[in-house]
Amino acid sequence: MDAMDGKIFLGGGGDDYGTKQGLALKYANRxxxxxxxxxxxKTVTLQILTEGFSAAGVPVVLSDVKGDLSGLAKAGRPAPKLDQAFHDRAAQIGFDDYAYSACPVTFWDVYGEQGHPLRTTVAEMGPLLLSRLLDLSEAQEGILNIAFRLSDEQGLPLLDLKDLQALLTWIGENRSKLSLRYGNISVASVGAIQRRLLVIENQGATRFFGEPALDLADLMRTDAQGRGMVNILAADKLMAAPGLYATCLLWLLSELFEELPEVGDPEKPKLVFFFDEAHLLFDDAPKALVDKVEQVARLIRSKGVGVYFVTQQPADIPEDVLAQLGNRVQHALRAFTARDRRNLKAAAETYRDNPRFSTEEAIRDVGTGEAVTSMLGPKGAPGVVERTLIRPPATQLGPITETERRALIAASDLAGKYDTAVDRRSAYEILKQRAETAATEAAAAEDRAETAAAAEREFNAARRYSGARVSRSSARMQSSRSGDTFGSALSQAVIKELKGSTGRRIVRGILGSFFKGR
Known part of the structure; x- marks a missing residue:
């Protein structure tokens, strides 16, 4: 689909326009x-750039916010009037080989309804992006970091939401011991995180977290003709949960950054990523997250990945991130308010001036299907701003039918790979087993304690009522001992009596009679 060697043809030409404008593949990762x-x-520009990258063998990942980008999977067949307008535009801008054609497309969906299920694990998401998704405070984010540390130290894999919920419950129950090592753990903060998890669970995040997790290689495929695969993430429903939408895309970008090797400056990108409705990535985002996006944008180009932000106002993008965006297509900005005029002026100041016209006026006045463009030129230097007639798309404008979508999903070489969720042994199951084992041991200990207590009560009862429990031989021995004791006592009494004066008289009398008889 290129009309320029080594470039993706964007448009240009005409009496009031400059030369042909194209995006150099060599600098597309800028x-x-x-x-x-x-x-x-904007959507048509995104569509023709996607067509150009795919034709050059570069895989593309993009989000379909309005539900109309599925038309990339089908060759364009517009109504007769529009068809004539397309060919007239192609002739005007010198697009001589313009023809309708389709792109190879793979559909993805976090909810698993309009494409192959897109999943990741809680561990792969990490505490920073998860804190962004849950909109946590600094203290709550600290507890989340403790949870991830304990997951690593104690072998508790965090795969899905119930794993994280179970681990947070365990942390709350053992907070006294854990606080000595990790700092204060507030029950209120743990409860707040659990409530936030419940909110995103109700938004359908349970389908996003789990296994089988996405293999990044499945995003970087080409078809049999060498065309790059166009990966379309259904986001029309996902947009109802903007936090989940933004986190999902940032996670994909972060994973690419972590996994891909350094390649320097390749002749063409290994992958191109489009962020539609990019302002959702940065609205109310904490500084740590913005810094992370800036770092990724700055460094991921050396890994052969190009990132393109699609938004209404350039001011929607933080300045540090905006400074990394070398290739620009600026459609019309309307100046209805004082703020709009300031934004228009700020947008114009970011371009390299063209002496033939006022950039600010051009941005304000261009019509639908036109744009002010500035592409990187030799040695990566920004090109002079030009007014450009955007070329017509080769694929269908608007969505394909649901039947056509289902047929493409079923015919995909990824069919069946991600369809069935897998719930393997992880933190939830491990902690549940520990709790059951502890409960069993506690019950056994309680039974042993009860048996010992019963035995002690029986022993004490036997001591109080021993006469009814002894044998006959023992009774005889006890009786004998009793008789001996009585005779001994009587003998002692007699001896004592005989020791007295009365005793001496009795003795003398007895002895006297005894001797008289002699």
Whole structure:
């Protein structure tokens, strides 16, 4: 689909326009920006860039916010009037080989309804992005970091939401011991995290977290003709949970950054990533997250990945991130308010001036299907800003039918790989088994204690009522001992009596009679 060697043809030409404009594949990993008000043509620009990358053998990942990008999977067949307008535009800008064609497409969906299920594990998401998703305070994020540390130290894999919920419950129950090592753990903070987990669970995040997790290699495929696969993430429903949407895309970008090797400056990107509705990534985002995005944007280009942000206002993108975006397509910005005029002026100041016209006026005045463009040129230097007629797309404008989507999903070489969720042994099951084992041991200990107590009560009862429990031989011995004791006592009494004066008289009398008889 290229009309320029080594470039993706964007458009240009005409009496009031400059030369042909194209995005050099060599500098496509220097990132880019597609901006403009609603209805000015951002979606078509995204579509033709995707077609160009795919034709050059570069896989693409993009989110379908409005549900109309599925048309990339089908060759364009517009109505007769639109068809004529497309060919007239192609002739005007010198796009001589313009023809309709389709792109190879793989559909993905976090909810598993409009594409192959897209999943990751809680561990792969990490505490920073998960804190962003849950909108946690600093103290709550600290507890989440403790949970991830304990997961590693105690061999408790965090795969899905119930794993994290179980581990947080265990942390709350053992907070006294854990606080000595990790710092204060508040029950209120643990409870707040659990409530946030319940909210995203109700939004359908249970389908996003789990296994089988996405294999990044499945995003970087080419078809039999060598065309790059276009991976479309269904986001029309996902947009109802903007936090989950933003976190999902940032996770994909972070995973690419972590997993891909350094390649320097390749002749073409290994993968191109489009962030539609990019302002959702940065609205109310903590500084740590913005810094993370800036770091990834700055460094991921050396891994052969190009990142393109699609938004209404360039001001939606933090300045440090905006400074990394070398290739720019600026559709019309309307200046209805003082703030709009300031934004328009700020947008114009980011371009390299063209002496033929005012950049600010051009951005304000371009119509639908037109744009102000600035692409990186030789040695990566920003090109002079040009007014550009955007070329017509080769794929279908608007969505394909649900039947066509289902047929493409069923025919995909990934069919069946991610369809069935797997729930293997992880933190939830391990902690549950520990609790059951502890309960069993506690019950056994209680039984032993009860048996010992019963035996002690029986022994004490036997001591109080021993006469009814002894044998006859023992009774005879006891009786004998009793008789001996009585005779001994009587003898002692007699001896004592005989020792007295009365005793001496009795003795003398007895002895006297005895001797008289002699």
């Amino acid at each position: 990132h880019g920006l597609i901006a403009g008000a609603t209805g000015t043509g």
